[in-house]
Amino acid sequence: MPTDATPSTDQPAPLSVPGTLARLAGIGVVLLFVVGGFLYLGGWFSPHELTPARFVNGFQKVFGIHSGFRRNHAKGMCVAGYFDSNGQAARWSKADVFRPGRVSVIGRFSLPGGNPYVADTPASVRGLGLAFRPQNGEEWRTAMIDLPVFVVNTPQAFYDQLLASKPDPATGKPDPEKMKAFLAGHPETVRALTIIKAQPFSSGFENATYNSLNAFRFISASGTSTPVRWSVVPFDPFKPAEPSQPATQDRNYLFDALIARIQSGPVRWHLIVTAGQPGDPTDDATIPWPEDREHVDAGTLTLDQVEAEAPGNCRDVNFDPLVLPVGIAPSDDPLLSARSAVYSQSFTRRAGEKKEPSAITPSDVRK
Amino acid sequence: MTTDLEQFPVSMRFLHWLTAAMVLTILGIGVAMVASLADYHQLVSIHRPLGFLILVLVVIRFVNRQFSTMPAFPATVSSGERFIAHASEMLLYTLLFVQPLVGWGMLSAARYPIVLYGPLHLFPILPHSVMLYAALRKAHTVLAYLLFFTFIAHFGAVLFHTLILRDRLFSRMAPYRVPAR
Numbered sequence: 393m394p395t396d397a398t399p400s401t402d403q404p405a406p407l408s409v410p411g412t413l414a415r416l417a418g419i420g421v422v423l424l425f426v427v428g429g430f431l432y433l434g435g436w437f438s439p440h441e442l443t444p445a446r447f448v449n450g451f452q453k454v455f456g457i458h459s460g461f462r463r464n465h466a467k468g469m470c471v472a473g474y475f476d477s478n479g480q481a482a483r484w485s486k487a488d489v490f491r492p493g494r495v496s497v498i499g500r501f502s503l504p505g506g507n508p509y510v511a512d513t514p515a516s517v518r519g520l521g522l523a524f525r526p527q528n529g530e531e532w533r534t535a536m537i538d539l540p541v542f543v544v545n546t547p548q549a550f551y552d553q554l555l556a557s558k559p560d561p562a563t564g565k566p567d568p569e570k571m572k573a574f575l576a577g578h579p580e581t582v583r584a585l586t587i588i589k590a591q592p593f594s595s596g597f598e599n600a601t602y603n604s605l606n607a608f609r610f611i612s613a614s615g616t617s618t619p620v621r622w623s624v625v626p627f628d629p630f631k632p633a634e635p636s637q638p639a640t641q642d643r644n645y646l647f648d649a650l651i652a653r654i655q656s657g658p659v660r661w662h663l664i665v666t667a668g669q670p671g672d673p674t675d676d677a678t679i680p681w682p683e684d685r686e687h688v689d690a691g692t693l694t695l696d697q698v699e700a701e702a703p704g705n706c707r708d709v710n711f712d713p714l715v716l717p718v719g720i721a722p723s724d725d726p727l728l729s730a731r732s733a734v735y736s737q738s739f740t741r742r743a744g745e746k747k748e749p750s751a752i753t754p755s756d757v758r759k
Numbered sequence: 760m761t762t763d764l765e766q767f768p769v770s771m772r773f774l775h776w777l778t779a780a781m782v783l784t785i786l787g788i789g790v791a792m793v794a795s796l797a798d799y800h801q802l803v804s805i806h807r808p809l810g811f812l813i814l815v816l817v818v819i820r821f822v823n824r825q826f827s828t829m830p831a832f833p834a835t836v837s838s839g840e841r842f843i844a845h846a847s848e849m850l851l852y853t854l855l856f857v858q859p860l861v862g863w864g865m866l867s868a869a870r871y872p873i874v875l876y877g878p879l880h881l882f883p884i885l886p887h888s889v890m891l892y893a894a895l896r897k898a899h900t901v902l903a904y905l906l907f908f909t910f911i912a913h914f915g916a917v918l919f920h921t922l923i924l925r926d927r928l929f930s931r932m933a934p935y936r937v938p939a940r
């Protein structure tokens with residue numbers, strides 16, 4: 393048979409009109425089914441489910457849109473330095489960063505909330521994002537805060553608490569009834585707040601302990617998985633914050649003190665890795681692990697450079713807690729995947745926006 | 760000996776169905792992951808290597824196509840339709856080539872490490888620039904939707920030919936051997 397046009401004698405008998413219509417309808421149904429399947433996967437039929445986009449809309453509802461800034465932890469400043477690993481953590485994790493040696497690090501100190509110009513206060517929660525950058529092209533990113541436990545243990549609870557804390561336009565303060573209702577439904581948050589209130593805040597960024605709070609898993613060279621949490625613990629001695637607002641007019645007094653501290657010499661932290669025992673919760677960031685858990689001091693983090701947020705530095709990095717090297721893996725904590733998804737959404741939105749100057753400007757950082 | 764000339768060569772049919780399965784899967788994973796908090800990490804970890812495999816496969820497919828003899832269209836396919844079919848095939852090849860490059864490029868511009876699997880990762884192909892990232896991230900969405908609608912048009916046209924015109928168009932690419940009548 394020739395390879396070109398098929399002879400018409402091979403054509404089947406023509407379809408009847410109803411037959412044609414039935415087949416056309418069948419084709420339509422198949423195509424609709426495929427399109428509908430994709431819409432279903434994309435969440436179009438579940439408009440009340442919490443998605444990364446709706447989560448970030450929630451931040452914007454509470455804090456407004458500040459062009460170019462993070463939707464949470466909006467106020468911040470860049471730092472850089474290095475991590476000297478002593479090899480102690482290598483028995484739990486085969487990650488390159490834990491082999492003895494030095495790895496370069498960039499970081500960002502921040503205050504929570506979506507307002508990039510919020511005033512520093514003694515009771516401001518402090519955040520530290522770090523990116524460890526070993527030579528092999530891998531990265532280990534972590535975003536930590538100086539609370540001993542997190543206030544919620546599910547993404548939905550984070551979102552509900554966020555909206556409950558939205559200031560009432562009439563009073564400028566959150567509606568206490570809403571917060572009361574939230575706490576009534578979240579005993580784990582009440583317990584976490586008790587733990588948090590029992591611990592005094594430090595006086596500055598430089599003498600605070602920053603905690604991963606979420607659990608992760610370290611994977612050793614032999615494949616053993618160890619549940620862990622980590623903290624960076626300051627060399628600078630702890631000094632409690634003054635209970636009342638300092639007399640200073642400086643809205644950035646915490647940041648300015650850190651700038652002065654770094655310019656007087658490198659600031660150091662121990663990287664402490666704590667291993668959980670079977671039964672220690674890995675999926676609940678509101679519950680502390682018992683004090684006596686085995687831990688190692690994995691090495692020293694040194695931050696010796698400070699910079700205002702600018703193009704290409706920490707401003708333009710997403711400290712996604714699930715950017716992990718081989719040897720560190722996520723735990724079953726539901727906050728982790730949610731954080732990764734929401735940080736990505738926040739990063740994508742701010743990346744394309746016009747950038748306004750940060751609260752901490754290059755002139756604040758100049759000696 | 761000429762009985763199965765009506766079909767595309769085995770290599771082209773194999774690559775066609777392999778790509779089709781992978782592309783439908785990655786489109787599904789893509790739309791699901793950006794709407795999910797719980798499964799985001801797991802899905803995006805599959806999305807990256809699968810997208811890269813599609814890039815490799817589409818290059819192999821394109822090269823293989825240059826070396827293959829393709830069956831002629833049935834007479835029921837008019838010259839206008841032939842042009843549309845050819846253009847839509849080229850559009851599909853282009854999209855399947857450009858889309859993974861945009862994915863790779865946008866992660867480079869955002870300065871993420873681009874992990875495929877374990878220690879295996881891709882080198883950055885663009886400098887760190889969040890504005891560039893934002894533009895490419897948008898392009899990745901637009902191209903994904905364009906790809907999806909091109910696929911729907913392609914699928915619809917094949918169904919129309921096979922079920923209404925009954926010209927055995929599907930048999931040409933069928934994953935099994937179809938003897939000529």
Ligand code: HEM
Nearest residue numbers: 462464465500519520521535536537604605711735738739
């Ligand atoms: C589901 C829970 C959480 C949500 C939805 C959330 C949301 C966010 C968002 C949207 C950002 C801005 C991301 C960007 O644009 O780059 C951010 C930053 C940050 N978050 Fe969270 N967060 C959560 C839990 C946590 C926890 C448990 C910690 C601490 C252990 C934490 C610490 C930080 C820090 C330190 C930053 C600033 C990082 C930087 O400087 O870029 N967050 N968060």
Ligand code: HEM
Nearest residue numbers: 736785786789790793807810811813858859862863900903
């Ligand atoms: C043929 C290949 C590919 C197709 C069809 C595809 C499709 C998609 C789709 C449909 C989305 C969701 C878009 C949205 O709704 O906004 C998406 C997002 C994404 N894709 Fe791809 N993709 C491909 C290749 C790649 C490659 C090779 C990479 C990286 C190496 C990649 C990385 C991503 C990332 C990081 C996201 C977004 C995650 C976020 O915004 O949080 N894709 N892709």
